Amino acid sequence: MLSTAAEQYKNNGYYIAHHILPSKALKNTLYEMDIILVQQLNYLGCAEQATDSQKIIHHHMRELYEKNQFVYVQALKLWAKLFSLQALIMNENIVSITNKLGITLPVFQTTPVLHIMANDLKITGGYHGVGVHQDWPALQSGLDTITVWFPFMDVDINNFPVELIPESHTDGLYPGKIAEHIYEVDPKFYEEKNFVPMEVKFGDVLFMSNFTLHRSGLRGDQRLRIACSSRYENASEKTFIERAYPSAQKRVIQRELLQPNFPQKIHLDEIYS
């Protein structure tokens, strides 16, 4: 079965593995995401309780979004840092499949990214899906890097599926321009009709070559779609070794205090008493 996975992946530039993530772990992460929202809602005076229900989480997101868009964005940024999310991306079934697909010595030079799509949660001037791109320019490490993408709810053609062009992974880098979140591919170089929506259910995982052309499908109904995306890079890829392990990503630390004069001794007394 797994040799078929490798064959499909090599031929098509992607492979979908079904039912490989435990629903308990996915639900636990959803629950922790909701705790992050509910802590802020409670702090802002709304009496809510955390759950793992997709509908209620959507409601909590809307509630916080309407109360305070800044706090809402801060909460969503913290979701991507959850320990349980890091554990999910390193799930043994995912590791084993990436290994079969050629990643012999996996490294993460990036942290997981969450892609959140809902028609009623668009951020003013912010991100609502990404245009046509390849993932490689944002990393520039191993040529065999795999994007590992999985949703926290069933994704069908009406719930913002990822759309990709099968077999586009062997054409090399497509010409394009630097856009806000991606290196956007010039529309002259692909045909609209070749995009295929990826139907990926809760528990399923999409494995995609870093060279496969893809975008966020913008066809969505009233439902919420949350997906996690991570990059399995191969420390042993030949050109990655030859190029001395490059990475296009940098970490920036702001050295100034974010809240001037915070903390004071009194705040620490509460922690350490």
Ligand SMILES: O=C(O)CCC(=O)C(=O)O
């Ligand atoms: O989830 C999406 O809509 C976009 C995903 C994507 O571009 C990625 O994971 O690299």
Ligand SMILES: [Fe+2]
């Ligand atoms: Fe991407």
